Amino acid sequence: MLLLQLRATLLALGALLSTSVTVAAPLPAPTHFYPYGTAVGDRIAPVNDDGSTGDVPISVKFPYVDEEHESLYVNTNGVISFLEEVSQFTPDAFPLDGNRRLIAAFWGDVDTTRNSGRVYYRETRDSDILRRASREVRQAFVRFTRFSATWVFIASWHRVTYYGGSSSTSLNTFQIVLITNGRHSFTMFNYGDIAWTTGTASGGSSSTGLGGVPAQVGFNAGDGIVYRSVPGSRTAAIVNIETTTNVGLCGRWVFRIDDSTVKLGGCNNAGTLEIGPSYGPMKGGMLVTVSGPCFDQHSDTSNVVCKIANIVTPAKVLDATRAQFILPMLTKTGVVHVAVSTDGGQHYTHAGNFTLVASDPLHTVTMVNKDNIKLGQFAERLRITWLTVYFNATVVDIDFVIFRYNSDRTSVRTKIVRLMNGVRNTGSVTLPIGLANSPVLISDSLGSLRISAAIVGGSSHIVSLWSEIHVAQWYTNMYLNELRRRTDGGTGSATALATPALLARVRQTWASQCSAWYQVERGNPPSSANLPACPCTRRQAKFDSRFENDPTCSNGAANCSLLHLGAHHCVRTALASALGTGQQCCYDEAGDILPFENGGGSLQRAHPKRNITGLSHLLVDVWPQFLCCKYSDNCDKFKEVRPTDNCGRFEPPVIATTFGSAHIITLDGLRYTFNGLGEFWLLRSPHFELQGRASQDSNIQGQLVGSTSWTAIAAKATGGSLVQVQINRRTGVDIFIDGVKQDFDDLHTQEFTRVTVSCDVRNGTVEIRFHGADDYVIKMKWIEGIFSYTLSWPKYAGHPCALLGNANGDVTDDLKTPSGVVIDSNSPPKELHEEFALMWKTTAEESMFVYGAGASHDGYTDPSFEPQFEQPEVDDDTKRQATEICGGADAKDCIFDYLMTGKASVARDTAEAVRQHDSAVDSAKKVVTCGFLESPGNGTKNGSSPLAGSVVKFSCNDGFILDGSAQRTCTEAGTWDGVDTKCIGGYDCGAHSPCTPKRIDATASCIFATSTRPSLCSVATATAVTSRPVARAQSTTRLSVCASSKSNTRRQTAQLSMT
Known part of the structure; x- marks a missing residue:
């Protein structure tokens, strides 16, 4: 009884009411409204005319027109405001100044003292509400495909009437929903029955609430400049707002409000197109949603098509504001034009831009153990993973898509090798070791794994996930194993090694491919013109903005050994030259530049970021390096047409x-x-x-x-x-x-x-x-x-x-x-x-x-x-504090900034900027380089650095002697001391074979099998021979093969004891 009396007293207080009232159930509302009422945790605003809730603290910094707010006002007159309450009952036309930062769902003269209508509000982080808000924002703004709300504020005006009305006059129900993830923010206006527009104090009729100055709907930034009004605002037409929409749902309007201007969601008549995601992989297969035209779902939508980079692809209409197409394969990257037609391509009314990227890390097939797999060894099988939610399917197909240049070398064709059919969509699988599914064997191994929803029949329009494009040694092993199985009747055991004969035969094919590539390249080698020379040290490269880290070898990663064995870190030019070329430079663990044979970099015909991005580089630079250096013994051919820069021309910026x-x-x-x-x-x-x-x-x-x-x-x-x-x-x-x-x-x-x-x-x-x-x-x-x-x-x-x-x-x-x-x-x-x-x-x-x-x-x-x-003059304590922050009294710029602003972070940033600049200048000092020394033919070298003070030592293979300097030092003059080093062969002649090298003493001359070159075999006297000992002959019979046509004198010479 006491509780009932207290509730009656509070209700009688009217405008002084500021506490929650418990009701039995949530309030009835249109289905597109968010739930409201005290049953879902709402508070009730004070019952009043022209009042508000007062300043309501909120638990986030809410972004509104490029400012953040930590509190707001829910105003009785249909407005949420920041900074101050809105008691004005007759709406002024936007824009307004005076810091009147307003979100107006229906700014009119609401009076909650006239009937039982109330204003409800709450902030929430309820998971169901957040999921719903996220989904509806993504539907209204398709570019925000990954938007995830973290906070929602709901204000609801339930069956409210106007000033001058009564308990029997017309009622309005509407709602404002504020949504944010902390960075981006959105507003929804939801409308139920709207029956009046104006209070009597604003010139409206007391019986109908119409006429006078009708309600305002929209946004005002408070600077007298930035605003947006919904069509019909402050006109009689605003009474019909519940029949309008910008998102295909009558009675709902959605806006983005965090930026410097307020943006409409949904469809438009302005010809603009919103695309989500705004970027995708050039290999295609991604679902792309577009919003721009207002689609009529009740008519034929089969004529809706999208054109991207001049390729027309069919689209599927999702609702009144959205359509979706599958991104086709495109062999380019960068910004491309997208347009939408609703009449089968006769007219394209809405257009926008889409960015093609080489790969999308969020839509990828991950090759877990790719770098562990070695050529010709089958013990390791490739394991791949993917996101199962990307496919609305229980089973998927797995293909290897091989990329090749067409004969013009400006366009690309593909070959598809089916690896597995109907694999359960579990997100992980280990690939087989054979290619039993492939009727035709293809030896090329530059390509990309593709996972797609299993479909009946072929189609170029399928949702797909792709791996990075790579040289697939795992696929080469599959090819070798299947080739052996088909030709030798082998079992294709997962632990078996490729037979040496088979591998040798395939290597001959690769060697031929390398030679064919070399013949083309040597006639038109890439130019290093307009490319910066390699920095001589890794430290120089670090501070040279023209270079960037090369992901193929970074900070001693395991992948360095694939093509740059001996390198610890590589960089490449960050930009391509005007000809599309690039420069790659690699460094040892000490930070000195490396020649190619020690893991160094190379000139690149196709910079990874130009041409058919990434793919061109792989086709004309990386795949040939595999063919020549990994899959055959023709690395000298590759090195000739893809030389390593020796840093001699390096000029730091x-x-x-x-x-x-x-x-x-x-x-x-x-x-x-x-x-x-x-x-x-x-x-x-x-x-x-x-x-x-x-x-x-x-x-x-x-x-x-x-x-x-x-x-x-x-x-x-x-x-x-x-x-x-x-x-x-x-x-x-x-x-x-x-x-x-x-x-x-x-x-x-x-x-x-x-x-x-x-x-x-x-x-x-x-x-x-x-x-x-x-x-x-x-x-x-x-x-x-x-x-x-x-x-x-x-x-x-x-x-x-x-x-x-x-x-x-x-x-x-x-x-x-x-x-x-x-x-x-x-x-x-x-x-x-x-x-x-x-x-x-x-x-x-x-x-x-x-x-x-x-x-x-x-x-x-x-x-x-x-x-x-x-x-500025400051006390001693402040001076000491500044000196400590800045690391000493010499840091004058840092100290000045601290004394002026009092901000330690600014002062520290100043000190760090000075340190970074000084380090960059110091690293840019020119170093002395002598150029690379090659290993002698039939010999090796120990040491690779071309910088002053570096020492390189040489040795020869068995059967060869060293001629020249066994050790050379790079001098401060930029030259190597000593003389050129060669490994010169001695020949021991066999009875039935050409002469083969044999180790002889460094003081001996050379023995040759023919008379076309001078040798110890052709000296006139035994005395001359014994003065320079040579290796002992195994038998006179074998020597006679070399000397059969010579004079007796020469035969006797050849038969002398050799030590």
Whole structure:
């Protein structure tokens, strides 16, 4: 009884009600609504007119229009707001300023005191709700195929009426659902019955709730610029919103709201196409979903087709906003055009871009023990694994798809070898050792494993998973075993070895293939023109941005022994030359460059990232190396046309670095602090331009201070895309390519016109590589909203100008103004700032930056800004703290940054940037090299390094003597001491065979079987012979074969005792 009285009292309080009310069951709602009501844990907002819940803390930082919020207001008038309550009952037209950050499902004059309608709200991490939200976001935004919600907020307006209404007037029911994974966020508006639009205070009818200023639906960022309204907002048509949709479900609208603008999900009339995933493997087989056209599911959908890279493929309509196609096989990588037609290909109304990659690590067949399998040994069988959920099938087929060049060597054909039929889709299997399923045996072993759902009949449109393309020694073993079984009647035992005769016969075939390849290559060998020479040491390679780690041999990994036995680490040019070629360089454990015969690298006709990406490189560089060096004894042929660079031409690039509070180290090594505010020329040249934006620093208390730091750059090389990278304090960075913002969340490295951009948000790094005659590289890192970055500038790229200097090797003229006046670097900081730095400020017309809504070139500068040129005066404790953080009193830039900002992380980053720059400069010092020494024919060498101080020792095989230096040292003059080394053969003649080598003393001459070359056999007297002992003859009879046509004198000479 007491509980009932208390509940009645609370209800009577009306607007003061702020506690939960228990009800017996969840409230009835349309099926597309998320469950709400106190039975599912909701709280009830205070019963009021024009009020709110007050500030509601939430357990995440919710992203909304590029800002994060840790609390919100559920307002009675149909709005969720951030920063402040919304009591305004008549909606204004968007956009609105004054920090009115609003999400308005139905901003109208709701009055919950007029009837029993209420407003419910809760945040939840319920697993069922999260799964549902994730699924529905992925349906609305097909690009977010891997989106997984971690938090949901649900606010529901249940059967609410308007101000001026009563318990019998029209009612509205609607819902706002906020969804996020912490980085991306989405909003759903769900509508049930909508019967009124306006309260009487806004000019509406007291009996119908219509007329006046109707409700507003949409989003407002609060800056007076960014907003989005749903069609019909603030018009009488908004009463029909429950009959509209952007996602094919009447009464639902879905938006993405974390970015700088609010984006619509679902279909559109604008001709844009959303594609998910946004990238996939060039080998095809992936299901790709597209969203753009609004599909009529009640009419014939068989005419819906997709065209990707000019290949038309059928599509399947999933619902009113989505269709799906299977990615065909395409022998290229990079960005390709995708378009959708709803009339069988007559008209393509919606288009977008898709990125083809060589392989997708999330959609792959893993070869668990590939590197353990050796040629000709069958004890080890290949075990593979895959993701079972990728196939909606209980059984799968497994094929080996072999890739070959067509005769034109510009296109590729495939051969498919069936390995296993109808394998249970368990995610793992060990392959057989034979090829009993294959009627025709194919010896080639460059290809990829393909797993596909078992189907009846052949089809080029099948969902597939692929392994990487590789030289498959495991397949060669299968081929050999099956060949033996078919030809010799062998058992094909899993533990047997290939018979020597069979393996020898197949090796002859491989040798012939190597020779045929060699004949073609020697007539047109690849050129190393425009390729940088190999760094002489691994340390040089580490700091040379033109090179990257080669995944085929990295840090002593086991795979080094496959083609680079003796190497500990390899690098390759990060970019292909204009001809598509590449350079590979390998190093021993000490870090010295290796020649080919000791595991060194080679010139590459097809860089792994160019041509038919990866595949061309494997076909024309890797597979021939297997044929010539692994599968036959013709490695000299490969080495001749794929030589190793000896690093003699190596010229390291010069490096400029900026960091912290706009400190600069120029290309020539001059160090100074830049104090400008605004946008400036960092570097200008005929072929490359770089601009930077400097913003005012703030200290740890959030107060602006008298220093600046770099917060954005814009860069462009001739003929390439314009790249802009700028700080985003919520996500880290924003990257714009030719003015269009790009997303690097799923695909971290992307190719554009003559530029490659990599972004790793987790590590806070961006790398930009500009392709062309000169390879410029910018490596960026950010912390606390501040960029530090390096520019790698090839020495042959000419002499630029601007804030980063001129790369002429002279630090005294680095501070040169646009008019050519050189400012003394020892000038006072204020003079440097005014007479040099400010001279390089860009104009609005020169600016390469693109600006968001409301931003402009002039908005980033302040003519009244006066930088602080000297370190601020602080107490001794703060000075000691700065010295400790920076590692000593000499770290002046680091100490300055700490004293200005109070941020230890910024100071440490400054100190680290200086260390990295100094290490890079030190590693770039030219080393003396003498070039590689080859092993002598019929001999060996011990040692391989061509660097000054290195020693190489030589020895000869049995039957040969060493002629020349047995040991040579690389001198500081860049030459090897001593003389060339040869291994010269002595010949012991057999009665029925050609002469064969035999070891003789180093002081002896050579014995030859014929008279065409001078030898000990042809001397005139015995005295001459005995002065240079030779090996003892086994019998005069055998010697007479060599001397049968000679004079008696010569015969007697040959019969002398040989020791």
